[in-house]
Amino acid sequence: MGTRKSRPRLAVWKFASCDGCQLTLLDCEDELLSLAAEVEIAYFLEASSAPGPGPYDLSLVEGSITTPDDAARIRHVREVSKHLVTIGACATAGGVQALRDFADVREFASVVYARPEYIATLATSTPISANVPVDFELRGCPIDRRQLLEVITAFLAGRRPVVPSHSVCVECKLRGNVCVLVAHGTPCLGPVTQAGCGALCPAFNRGCYGCFGPADTTNSRALNAKLRVLGMSDPELVRVYRTFNATEEQFVQASEEAGG
Amino acid sequence: MDIVVIGSLEPLVVALQTAGYTVVGPTVKDVAVRMAEISSAADLPADVGDTQRPGNYRLTERGDGMVFGFAASPDSAKRFTQPPRQTLARMRGRTFEEPREEAPRVALLGLRACDLAAIAVQDRVFLGRHPDPAYRRRREALFLIAVNCAVPGGTCFCVSMGTGPKATTGFDLALTELAAPHRFTVEIGSDRGAQIAAAIPHRPATPDDLAAAEEVSRVAATRMGRRVDTEDIQRWLPAAHDSPRWADVASRCLSCTNCTMVCPTCFCSTVEDGTGLTGDVAERTERWDSCFSLAFTELSGQPPVRSSALARYRQWLTHKFATWYDQFGTSGCVGCGRCITWCPTGIDVTEELAALRGGTEGTSCIR
Numbered sequence: 001m002g003t004r005k006s007r008p009r010l011a012v013w014k015f016a017s018c019d020g021c022q023l024t025l026l027d028c029e030d031e032l033l034s035l036a037a038e039v040e041i042a043y044f045l046e047a048s049s050a051p052g053p054g055p056y057d058l059s060l061v062e063g064s065i066t067t068p069d070d071a072a073r074i075r076h077v078r079e080v081s082k083h084l085v086t087i088g089a090c091a092t093a094g095g096v097q098a099l100r101d102f103a104d105v106r107e108f109a110s111v112v113y114a115r116p117e118y119i120a121t122l123a124t125s126t127p128i129s130a131n132v133p134v135d136f137e138l139r140g141c142p143i144d145r146r147q148l149l150e151v152i153t154a155f156l157a158g159r160r161p162v163v164p165s166h167s168v169c170v171e172c173k174l175r176g177n178v179c180v181l182v183a184h185g186t187p188c189l190g191p192v193t194q195a196g197c198g199a200l201c202p203a204f205n206r207g208c209y210g211c212f213g214p215a216d217t218t219n220s221r222a223l224n225a226k227l228r229v230l231g232m233s234d235p236e237l238v239r240v241y242r243t244f245n246a247t248e249e250q251f252v253q254a255s256e257e258a259g260g
Numbered sequence: 261m262d263i264v265v266i267g268s269l270e271p272l273v274v275a276l277q278t279a280g281y282t283v284v285g286p287t288v289k290d291v292a293v294r295m296a297e298i299s300s301a302a303d304l305p306a307d308v309g310d311t312q313r314p315g316n317y318r319l320t321e322r323g324d325g326m327v328f329g330f331a332a333s334p335d336s337a338k339r340f341t342q343p344p345r346q347t348l349a350r351m352r353g354r355t356f357e358e359p360r361e362e363a364p365r366v367a368l369l370g371l372r373a374c375d376l377a378a379i380a381v382q383d384r385v386f387l388g389r390h391p392d393p394a395y396r397r398r399r400e401a402l403f404l405i406a407v408n409c410a411v412p413g414g415t416c417f418c419v420s421m422g423t424g425p426k427a428t429t430g431f432d433l434a435l436t437e438l439a440a441p442h443r444f445t446v447e448i449g450s451d452r453g454a455q456i457a458a459a460i461p462h463r464p465a466t467p468d469d470l471a472a473a474e475e476v477s478r479v480a481a482t483r484m485g486r487r488v489d490t491e492d493i494q495r496w497l498p499a500a501h502d503s504p505r506w507a508d509v510a511s512r513c514l515s516c517t518n519c520t521m522v523c524p525t526c527f528c529s530t531v532e533d534g535t536g537l538t539g540d541v542a543e544r545t546e547r548w549d550s551c552f553s554l555a556f557t558e559l560s561g562q563p564p565v566r567s568s569a570l571a572r573y574r575q576w577l578t579h580k581f582a583t584w585y586d587q588f589g590t591s592g593c594v595g596c597g598r599c600i601t602w603c604p605t606g607i608d609v610t611e612e613l614a615a616l617r618g619g620t621e622g623t624s625c626i627r
Contacts, residue, residue, distance in 0.1 A: 031537060038539075150534070153534075157539055165555065167514075167515070170550065173522070174548060178290045182317050191516035191518075205290055217515045218514075219511075226606075
């Protein structure tokens, strides 16, 4: 495309999270140089300690909102960002730290910290979309490298990203995986989980852990019935739905159906 | 048509390789029989059997040395006739390209009569009124070696659908595996089949060989795990549009798409448009899709046409067993039973059809 006057400016933000999704951007080793030629990576503390000032054309936001400070900071990020894309289960669904929503966070703090009164935290862990308007949500714990590149590429081209919302089962069949649930009796959340990982776990004969959250159409009552036939107890069912995407509505229903 | 007898499959594999074919046959991988490239007959799954029930597939040990002693594998020929993904078109700058995708010369060894029937159904779809040249190239590059089914699975119903268990047409070679001594009858179905057969050591079949082969298919026909009453199905199935059974089956359906993905005739696909990072290359890709995905009936700015699992299941079953005739002059089902075995919740099309026909409203359970 030759040289451009100015490239779109990219920022990467971290809230309550483990950094794994930001690392996915750095993991784009083969494409990182081409990406850096297309966008100006203006703010990315994980990669560079030299933050560039806003505004930004595209902000990638990792992490959930768990503190009063972060609740204010995300509003600032929204203000300085033309487009805001959440990356990962924390930013999109509250993450594993949203398990606090099902318990008393003050009780947790009293057990974990010597001086819990120093801890300023919210009672819930909320996704970014519960705090500010979001342009696109990229699922996964962590996100998938190819999907991240697809979202950035789609942003550059001004088109809708190709991020299907169907089940992991489709990806298993595309990839040629045998169904671990049917052939091995291995419990698997694939039929109710959104694709995106490339059916990674079933490719290694493991059941799906639901990292990408619920698919666009789910029937967890029917899946739970099958998982019980395979020997899972109701407490175990509650546990598998309450991991990285515990507060997603369909997974909440699925765990409640199992008595959670 | 002459039928000959061979004592070993190795010369056949070698002859196919010599003729430039990649030989793909049944192998055991991930505790299932999978169609994969084999380098010699020793790669075939000796002693392996299977049990198939709704939502359940397990391998068993036979102990008799037979190498085709199992029913339908999760893989059909579809992956070879219609790959899961293929590039349809590319824009490079202002240049439009239609990439000519490779049509690999593949010999599929171990296809069953139901698989051949499924290929014939796909031929009607892809070579009918709107021929697909890429499909034609792939199809012509395939060498088809059937093996007459000796042990139908618990979910099989090819007899009901009139497609098996004996392969009668659509193959280059058709084998029947016989025991004591271990040998194969070879029926020749095409000129190129005859050339391969001529290139390997063989002897004429004796009346005993022929009788033994006939007996294999006769016994297999009596061992169907399932049956469907297809009489007048084109009339009564669409007429069951308002049956309460649809809500019952929808309560068990995951909309996961597994039935359609393992179905050897389901051909639905979608297209995905992508661009490169630098924006100077755009690509259109076709990939397998399913009438069970919500996005499949999404229209611009509208909710999906079939937004409920009920509507999607009814559409699939009615099309497969009834309206397929209107569209392609044949049933869409070949009775292989894959959709029953590989449905995670064990939905059984034969049971659903029986209930729909009988107006039965009994609820079945998840297996």
